[in-house]
Amino acid sequence: MSKILLVEDELSLAMLVKDNLEEQGYQVTHVTDGQSAIERFNLETPDLIILDVMMPKVNGYDVAKAIRTTNKNVPIIFLTAKVQVKDVIEGFESGGNDYLRKPFSIQELLIRMKVMLSETRLLTNEIKTEDKVFYLGSFVFDSRKFTLENGSNVRSLTAKESHLLQALCMQQNQTVTKESLLLAVWGDDSFFNSRSLDVFISRLRKYLKDEPRLSILNIRGVGYKFIVD
Template identity: 45%
Template sequence: MANPRKILLAEDEPALGQIIKESLETRNFKVLLCENGDIALKTYQTEMPELLVLDVMMPKKDGFTLAKEIREIDDTIPIIFLTAKSQTQDVVEGFTIGGNDYLKKPFSMEELIVRINNLLSRTKEQKHSETIEIGHYTFNFPKQTLQFKIEEKTQLTHREAHLLFHLIKNKNKVLDRSLILNKLWGSDDFFNARSMDVFITKLRKRLKQDSNIEIINVRGFGYKLIC
C-alpha cells in the first residue's frame, strides 16, 4: 500500500472533526486534526501537509484568515473550505482568497473524499513542470528539491525550500527580514532571527557549486539573492 497522503484538517467541532478524521484515515490518508486556526498554522509550518481542509468559522483564527496567511508563503497547496454559510458572497470570498474548492455543511464523506482525490491528482500532474532555473541549479519548490546540473537531487527541508523560494522570487532585490520571519516563523523575535540566519547559512552551502550565485546580508534590512 502507498504511503498515506498527509492532510491538515482544521475543524473546531470535536465530534465532526473526529468523524472526518476517522473516515479519511480508512482511505489511507494521514489526518492532522487541529481545533483552531492558530494551531493549524503552526501545524502547517512544521508538518508539510499535501492538502488543507479548513472550516471557515473557527475561534482564534478563522479559515479565511488562515488561508490568506498560508497563501502568502505557499500558492500551490490545495485548499478546501468547509462552511455552514450559504451566501454567494461567502463562496466568492473563499475562491478569491485562494481556495480550490468549497463544501457546504452538511456534506457526505464520499463527496469530500472525491474532491480531495481530484485536487491531489491535479496537483500531482502540475508538480512535474513546476521547476525554477537559478544559475546552474534546478529548484523544484513543490517537491522541495535542488539539483546542480545533472547531479543527484538534494532534498530540502520545508523551511529551506520556502526561504529559497522567496529569495528567488525577489532575486537581485532585498528580501525584507522582518516580513519573511513573520511569514515563515510566525514572529520576528531574536530567537527566530537567529534561526533564520542558520537556514541562510545552509542555503549558501547548498548553492556554493555555482560561483555566480550569492546570498548577501544587507545589514538592517534583510537578504539578497544575487545571480
Template identity: 40%
Template sequence: MKKIKLLLVEDEIVLAGVVKETLEANGFQISHAENGQQGWEQYLSFRPELCVVDIMMPRKDGLSLVKDIRSVDEQTPIIFLTAKSETQDVIKGLQTGADDYIKKPFSIEELILRIKTLLKRTQPLLTPSNGSNGIYCMGAYIFDYNRQELRHEKEQIRLSLREADILKMLAEKPNVTTHRKNILLDLWGDDNFFNARNMDVYISKIRKYLQHDSSVQLINVRGLGYKLVF
C-alpha cells in the same frame, strides 16, 4: 505506499473525529487542529499536501488562516468547509486562495471525491524539491530566499542579502557539511582572514534566528565548515 498528508482544521470535535477517522481509513495521514491559530502552527510543522479548513473558527478564522498559508505557499490545495450558503461568502473564500469548497452538512464520500479530484489535478505540484521557487521548509521555519525572509509563527525575520545567501547554501544541502572555504570563495570571492571573521558573525546571527525550533540546528563542524540539520 506513501500516505498523503492532510491538515484538517475544524473546531467541531465530533465532526472532525468522524472526518479524521474516515480519511485515515482511506489511506490519508491526518493532522487535526481545533482552531485557526493551531492550524497555522500545524501547517508549519506538518507540511501537509492538502488542507481542509473550516471558515468559522475561534482564535483565527479560516479566511485568515488561508491568507497566511497563501503568503508562503501558492501550491498546496485547500478546501473550505462552510456552513454559509451565501454566494458572496463562497466567492470571498475562493478569492482568499481556496481551490474548492463544500457546504455543511456534507457526506464524507463527497469530501473524499473532492479531495481526490484536487489531488489528481495538482499532484505534479506536490512533490517539488525543497527550494523550488526559492522556498525552503526547515522544521517550523519557512525560508524565502527571494524575499530574504525567515518565517516562524513567533516572528518574521528580514535577512540581509549575505545572511540569505549563506542560509541558501546550507539549506540546499541539509545534513551535509559545507566547507568554510567554499562559502567564502562563492560569496566573498576570497577566503582571507577578514572575510572569514565576517562570515563567522553572520553564522552566529543565523544560528540565533533558528532558536525557536530545536530540531533545526546550524552545526559547526570543527576544521571543516558548517552543517544545517533539519
C-alpha cells in the same frame, strides 16, 4: 501516503472526518483553531488542507491568506455552513481551491480530495487507465475495451458512457452523489454537465433494460444507486 491537515472546531464532525480519511489511508493531523492551523502547517507542510471557516482565534479565510503568503500550491478545501454567494467568493479570493457546504457527505469530500491531489486536478485519466471487468447479471462490462456484452450481443460504449458505468459499478448498491459522478467523469459539477449526466444515465438504463437484476435508481436530491442483485 498523503498528509492531510484537518482544521475543524466541531469535535464530533472532526472525528467522523478523521476516522473516514484514515480508513482511506490518509495521514491526518487535526487542530481546532486557526492559529494552531498556521503553526501546524509551517511544521508539517501537508499535501492538502480541509479548513473550517468559523473558528476561534483566526477564521478560515485568514488562515488561507496566511498560508498563501508562503505556499501558493497546497490545495485548500473549505468546509462551512455559510451559503451566501459572497461567502463562497470570499473563500476563493482568500486562496481556497474548493468549497464544500455543511452538511456534506464523506463520499463527496473524498472525491473532491482525490481531484485536488491528482496531478491534473481531474479524475478522468485515473478512470481511463483502470483495468477492470465487471460481471453484471447476464452482462459483462469491460472498462478497458469500452464494451458491454450480453451473450453474443456486444455494444460499444463511448468513453464517457464507459467511465460513468465504471464509476457506478465501483460503488454498486451504494448511493452515489451527482457531484461525485460529475467530478469523476466530467471533471466539474456545473449545471450544464449535470444535465448531461441525466442523459447518460438514461442511456445506460436503456442498455441494461434486458437484465431485471440491474437497475439505476434516482435518489431524489442526492444522486443515483446502481442496484446489482
